[in-house]
Amino acid sequence: MWFGGGIIISGLFSEEAVAILNFLPDPLFIIDQGQQVLWSNRQAGDIFGSDTGGNETLAGVTGIEKIERLAGQVLQSGSPLEFSFEDTTVKIKRQEKHYFFRIAIIPANYNRLQGAIVLFTDVTRFQEMEKIKSDFVSIVSHEFRTPLTTIIVGVEMLLEGMLGNLTPRGKEILEAIEGDCQRLSRLIDNLLQLSRVEAGAILIEAEPVDVTNLVQEAVRPLKIQARDKEVELLVELPPDPPPVETDFNKSVWVLTNLIGNALRYTDPGGTITVRLQEKGDYLFLSVRDTGCGIPKSYQEKIFTKYVQVRGQGSSKRGGAGLGLSIARDIVTSLGGEIWVESEEGKGSTFTFTLPVLQPGLRESKGGNTDGS
Numbered sequence: 001m002w003f004g005g006g007i008i009i010s011g012l013f014s015e016e017a018v019a020i021l022n023f024l025p026d027p028l029f030i031i032d033q034g035q036q037v038l039w040s041n042r043q044a045g046d047i048f049g050s051d052t053g054g055n056e057t058l059a060g061v062t063g064i065e066k067i068e069r070l071a072g073q074v075l076q077s078g079s080p081l082e083f084s085f086e087d088t089t090v091k092i093k094r095q096e097k098h099y100f101f102r103i104a105i106i107p108a109n110y111n112r113l114q115g116a117i118v119l120f121t122d123v124t125r126f127q128e129m130e131k132i133k134s135d136f137v138s139i140v141s142h143e144f145r146t147p148l149t150t151i152i153v154g155v156e157m158l159l160e161g162m163l164g165n166l167t168p169r170g171k172e173i174l175e176a177i178e179g180d181c182q183r184l185s186r187l188i189d190n191l192l193q194l195s196r197v198e199a200g201a202i203l204i205e206a207e208p209v210d211v212t213n214l215v216q217e218a219v220r221p222l223k224i225q226a227r228d229k230e231v232e233l234l235v236e237l238p239p240d241p242p243p244v245e246t247d248f249n250k251s252v253w254v255l256t257n258l259i260g261n262a263l264r265y266t267d268p269g270g271t272i273t274v275r276l277q278e279k280g281d282y283l284f285l286s287v288r289d290t291g292c293g294i295p296k297s298y299q300e301k302i303f304t305k306y307v308q309v310r311g312q313g314s315s316k317r318g319g320a321g322l323g324l325s326i327a328r329d330i331v332t333s334l335g336g337e338i339w340v341e342s343e344e345g346k347g348s349t350f351t352f353t354l355p356v357l358q359p360g361l362r363e364s365k366g367g368n369t370d371g372s
């Protein structure tokens with residue numbers, strides 16, 4: 001009798017339990033502590049051809065290399081770990097069709113069963129929808145860009161009086177239009193950046209970069225905004241920071257976004273401090289503000305796209321909830337990490353790291369550290 005292809009450990013399951021597991025629409029494996037497949041259901045057999053006959057590892061049967069590391073970590077810790085979506089999503093080709101599966105590994109220690117249950121959920125449809133949505137966003141944003149540029153140029157000409165004098169009321173309205181156009185333009189840039197990141201097309205052009213330049217480039221355009229809002233913008237740089245290996249423009253983008261957020265969520269009279277510190281093999285770039293702060297329950301979630309803290313009036317302040325999620329994607333691709341520490345009512349500190357360029361590489365890369 002073929003019950004999904006693996007070995008049925010006699011007495012481990014009742015026949016009813018086996019039948020139920022075989023009715024599951026998703027592939028399921030049961031592995032022991034050494035990651036040998038003890039049993040798999042019918043669906044696993046259909047997808048992975050796992051008529052194993054025993055003595056095969058999960059990675060061997062499924063052909064998914066990274067599953068060994070994931071299962072190893074779960075078996076060692078004895079608890080169902082939370083891995084990232086990217087880590088647990090796999091693409092499998094069967095009969096000319098691509099499937100996407102999300103893997104869940106649940107430790108199972110019960111009587112004679114000592115190991116883990118590995119469940120593959122079919123997320124192909126979900127993945128296809130994501131792609132359609134990303135393509136759609138990307139096309140729409142592109143289409144918006146050209147007419148918006150024309151509108152902005154027209155408004156600027158009107159405001160500069162090139163087309164005749166304006167009444168004070170007319171000027172006021174045009175200024176409001178100009179502000180909204182800038183918001184729209186920022187939103188479109190963010191959406192385009194996001195669709196590139198999602199398409200995996202985030203092109204990193206890493207080079208040795210002088211971080212002092214990087215910080216100045218990010219701070220410069222925001223100085224006027226800070227002054228207008230009566231928020232003090234301070235920069236603390238060590239005297240001689242080592243060069244980092246990074247993508248200059250994308251790192252500037254991340255830092256600008258963090259300072260932009262700090263400005264948005266800090267009231268007049270507050271202070272924003274941009275600080276650079278060297279710690280081991282990394283440079284730590286942080287933006288501290290004395291603004292409204294972020295509740296604990298949101299401190300991880302805000303790095304997910306479209307998530308904004310309720311009650312802060314984020315959307316009224318002109319945001320769409322995209323900046324931090326793009327920032328995290330960029331920083332991760334640059335080999336660093338990004339996080340926030342914050343206390344409600346007191347302020348927030350966002351920090352990201354960039355790997356320091358190893359001394360051996362500094363000379364061989366020609367020492368071009370001006371980052372331009």
Ligand SMILES: Nc1ncnc2c1ncn2[C@@H]1O[C@H](COP(=O)(O)OP(=O)(O)OP(=O)(O)O)[C@@H](O)[C@H]1O
Nearest residue numbers: 261262265293302308309314319320321322323324
């Ligand atoms: N410095 C900060 N102080 C308080 N809250 C913040 C701060 N930075 C971010 N947040 C919260 O995190 C949310 C997500 O930030 P994110 O930068 O992703 O989006 P946004 O600024 O709202 O919009 P966008 O960046 O797309 O213009 C914000 O809406 C806000 O609620």
Ligand SMILES: [Mg+2]
Nearest residue numbers: 261319323324
């Ligand atoms: Mg933002």
